[in-house]
Amino acid sequence: MKDFLKSSVGRKYIMGLTGLVWVGFLFAHMAPNMLILFSAELYNAYTYSVTANKILLYAVEAILLSSLVIHVLMAILLTRQNRVARGAQYAVSANGEKAVSWGSRYMAAQGSAILAFIILHLITFKYGTYYETTVNGVVMRDMHRLVVEVFQSPAYVAWYFICLGLMVFHVSHGAASVFQSFGILERKLQGGIKKFAWVYAIVIVTGFLSQPVYVFLFHK
Amino acid sequence: MEKKQNINLKLKVWRQKNAQAKGEFKEYDAKEVSPDASFLEMLDAVNEDLIKSGDQPITFDHDCREGICGSCGFMINGEAHGPQKGTTVCQLHMRHFKNGEHLTIEPWRAAAMPITKDLMCDRSALDRIITSGGYVSVNTGNARDANNIPIPKPDADEAFLSAACIGCGACVASCKNASAALFTSAKISHLALLPQGQVERKQRALDMVAQMDAEGFGSCTSTGACEAACPKEISLINIAKMNREFLRASVLKKEEVGGGDMA
Known part of the structure; x- marks a missing residue:
């Protein structure tokens, strides 16, 4: 098994597995947060409910954090190896039928921006100002107030658009490639998987972006 | 005219x-x-x-x-x-x-395929990958009857598509990671599809991937540049098959317990 994990193929399985954890998390994060479009109470109650069970919370956080760390470290390792393997660059790069997609070519750069986004995102929200509110007699964190405050800044909303825009490419390429890396792809599935990955990435990012846009436009 | x-x-x-x-x-x-x-x-x-x-x-x-x-x-x-x-x-x-x-x-550029002169480079790393496992062991003798071993048509077709690789190195040259995954996977999937390839199937996947890594080729990031460049249009699907074969072999490969005539 050590040989497997040290091989180039084995490392792609690790990249795929850890990426997949986050691909799944994106949906689990985006969908309930859509509550912000409907009610501050529901939004806060949801935040309260997912943070109430500390054991479950820490377990999920541990999985997410370890996946992220492994994904990033492995990406750095592979990118460095791949640079060495490439050696010299060409004077001209392909731009006709033999050119490659933008999303696949700049995975490392997109990943770096997304990592910066995740760190800033945690500082702003999870470790941001702690407001309190009472919903149905239960004292809880007023996450809604913080989110509304943050999204008043056009710069912050713009930053969201840039990073989540990059995420469309990163997630769509990753979500399709994982089937390739895991070796579960068959010829007849190739086209369908690519389309599925694009739709998934666009749905996730549209969902996420609708939240700051809604707050920015309708919460003054 | x-x-x-x-x-x-x-x-x-x-x-x-x-x-x-x-x-x-x-x-x-x-x-x-x-x-x-x-x-x-x-x-x-x-x-x-x-x-x-x-x-x-x-x-x-x-x-x-x-x-x-x-x-x-x-x-x-x-x-x-x-x-x-x-x-x-x-x-x-x-x-x-x-x-x-x-x-x-x-010329093709890749650390594992150094330029020897002008537009010519040393592609012997690709040969060493084939040597490490891209073959089947058979007894010598007369050629067997063509249809002696029945092979389902879809498998035969798929194997032919993989076997079309001419080893030119365009896949490595056009890959931003100088990965030899398409080249290596074409041979692994070609032989994994055929009955003749079954005996060495697991060892082949392990050895060829190990040799590919040892030669200093990069890893696959599924950009598809290789497939687009390939003069024989070898499909990216071969790489998925290689990954599957490699995982399968890593899990199923039996320990050598020695004994017998292994002096």
């Missing part, structure tokens, strides 16, 4: 004396090129002029000039084997180029 107009081209060609030398681009004119000439024939004509003027001709690998041997190949304007898909550079014809066009011609 209407006579096609000859064309003139500006070439920027990578010239490098030997493996150690620092190469550079040199500019040449290709004059009065027949649109019916192949790309290599165009270079032959340029070389004749170079020889006449006492210069060193441009070195490039070539052999069959029929697109089946895998000897030729270089980058034309950043595209392996030039702009036309599913074609080796020897079968690329000058009718695909316009009069006055500027072409940058570079």
Whole structure:
């Protein structure tokens, strides 16, 4: 098994597995947060409910954090190896039928921006100002107030658009490639998987972006 | 029949004396090129002029000039084997180029395939990957009857598509990671599909991937550049199969317990 994990193929399985954890998390994060479009109470109650069970919370956080760390470290390792393997660059790069997609070519750069986004995102929200509110007699964190405050800044909303825009490419390429890396792809599935990955990435990012846009436009 | 107009081209060609030398681009004119000439024939004509003027001709690998041997190949304007898909550079014809066009011609570049001279590079790393497991062990003797071993048609077709690889190295050359995954996977999936390949199936996947890594090729990031560049249009699906074969072999490979005649 050590040989497997040290091989180039084995490392792609690790990249795929850890990426997949986050691909799944994106949906689990985006969908309930859509509550912000409907009610501050529901939004806060949801935040309260997912943070109430500390054991479950820490377990999920541990999985997410370890996946992220492994994904990033492995990406750095592979990118460095791949640079060495490439050696010299060409004077001209392909731009006709033999050119490659933008999303696949700049995975490392997109990943770096997304990592910066995740760190800033945690500082702003999870470790941001702690407001309190009472919903149905239960004292809880007023996450809604913080989110509304943050999204008043056009710069912050713009930053969201840039990073989540990059995420469309990163997630769509990753979500399709994982089937390739895991070796579960068959010829007849190739086209369908690519389309599925694009739709998934666009749905996730549209969902996420609708939240700051809604707050920015309708919460003054 | 209407006579096609000859064309003139500006070439920027990578010239490098030997493996150690620092190469550079040199500019040449290709004059009065027949649109019916192949790309290599165009270079032959340029070389004749170079020889006449006492210069060193441009070195490039070539052999069959029929697109089946895998000897030729270089980058034309950043595209392996030039702009036309599913074609080796020897079968690329000058009718695909316009009069006055500027072409940058570079050798394959990859740390594992070092340039030996001008447009020629050392592709023996690919041979070593094949040597490590890209074969089946059979008893010698008369050729078997063609249909002696029944193979389902879809499997035979798929195996043929993988076996079409000519080992030219365009996949490595066009990959941003200089990965040999397409080349290696084509052989692994070709033999994994066939009954003859079953005996060594697991060991083959392990050994060929290990050799590919040991040669210093990069890893696959599924950009698809290799598939687009491949003159035999080997599918990316082979890489998925290689990954599956490698996982399967890593899990199922039996421990060697010794004994028997293993002295």
